[in-house]
Amino acid sequence: MKTIKMEEMTWPEIKAAIEAGFTTVVVGVGSTEQHGPHLPTMTDARIGDELAHRVALGLGHALHARTIAVGVSEHHLAFAGTLSVKPETLHALLRDYVDSLARHGFRRIVFLPSHGGNFATVAKTIAESREDHPGIEVTGYTDLMGFVAALNEGSAEYGVTFEEAGAHAGENETSIMMALEGDLVAADRFAPGYVGPTGQAEVKLILERGMAALTPTGVLGDPCKASAKHGERYVERLAGFLLTRFGAQEPRTPERR
Numbered sequence: 084m085k086t087i088k089m090e091e092m093t094w095p096e097i098k099a100a101i102e103a104g105f106t107t108v109v110v111g112v113g114s115t116e117q118h119g120p121h122l123p124t125m126t127d128a129r130i131g132d133e134l135a136h137r138v139a140l141g142l143g144h145a146l147h148a149r150t151i152a153v154g155v156s157e158h159h160l161a162f163a164g165t166l167s168v169k170p171e172t173l174h175a176l177l178r179d180y181v182d183s184l185a186r187h188g189f190r191r192i193v194f195l196p197s198h199g200g201n202f203a204t205v206a207k208t209i210a211e212s213r214e215d216h217p218g219i220e221v222t223g224y225t226d227l228m229g230f231v232a233a234l235n236e237g238s239a240e241y242g243v244t245f246e247e248a249g250a251h252a253g254e255n256e257t258s259i260m261m262a263l264e265g266d267l268v269a270a271d272r273f274a275p276g277y278v279g280p281t282g283q284a285e286v287k288l289i290l291e292r293g294m295a296a297l298t299p300t301g302v303l304g305d306p307c308k309a310s311a312k313h314g315e316r317y318v319e320r321l322a323g324f325l326l327t328r329f330g331a332q333e334p335r336t337p338e339r340r
């Protein structure tokens with residue numbers, strides 16, 4: 084098989100793969116939203132796509148379905164280019180994904196959200212789908228705090244603080260995008276965003292008044308220490324972390340696409 088990406092395969096190839104035992108499918112659930120003045124709006128979708136691909140490779144006998152590229156991003160709408168769907172819209176889309184994939188014969192569906200605003204809706208859909216499709220294992224990684232902690236532990240290895248690594252377009256995501264889409268990262272626009280504490284008060288402010296109330300540039304964190312080398316390590320680490328949650332040991336290096 085030259086690829087596990089279903090969007091690059093024909094239907095007979097996908098059918099044959101499922102019949103040959105590729106009965107797990109992995110789906111990234113990203114977003115299209117502002118990521119500061121230095122990262123493209125595809126950032127979360129691109130990262131989700133990469134993680135889903137690596138996790139599918141690592142699991143083995145798994146295909147990688149088209150990443151969901153738009154998520155729940157209401158709090159970013161003050162910034163141009165952000166596309167947001169309501170939680171109920173994402174919920175309906177996820178349910179339709181499950182119904183479609185179940186119909187083709189997949190036995191295990193793994194959702195990997197890569198955008199904070201999607202985690203709750205993914206968790207809800209997983210719980211419901213287990214009732215709707217009792218013969219199929221619908222699962223995913225839905226612990227947002229665990230995801231953020233895994234990312235920040237990676238940055239700590241390079242002496243990058245939690246505040247710099249950041250929750251949005253900081254050192255962490257910037258490094259990953261430098262590794263994946265270096266040509267789309269504007270290094271000449273790196274500047275610290277909000278690097279203060281992110282507690283309940285800040286989260287409340289963001290949810291009620293939007294990101295712009297806390298950070299005029301849309302950045303939480305500081306991209307200045309970012310590098311492609313860091314980013315490759317973060318993505319490898321994160322994929323390995325996710326893989327251990329789904330029963331595999333070591334991620335394999337992805338094939339060239």
Ligand SMILES: [Zn+2]
Nearest residue numbers: 126127252256
């Ligand atoms: Zn992001």
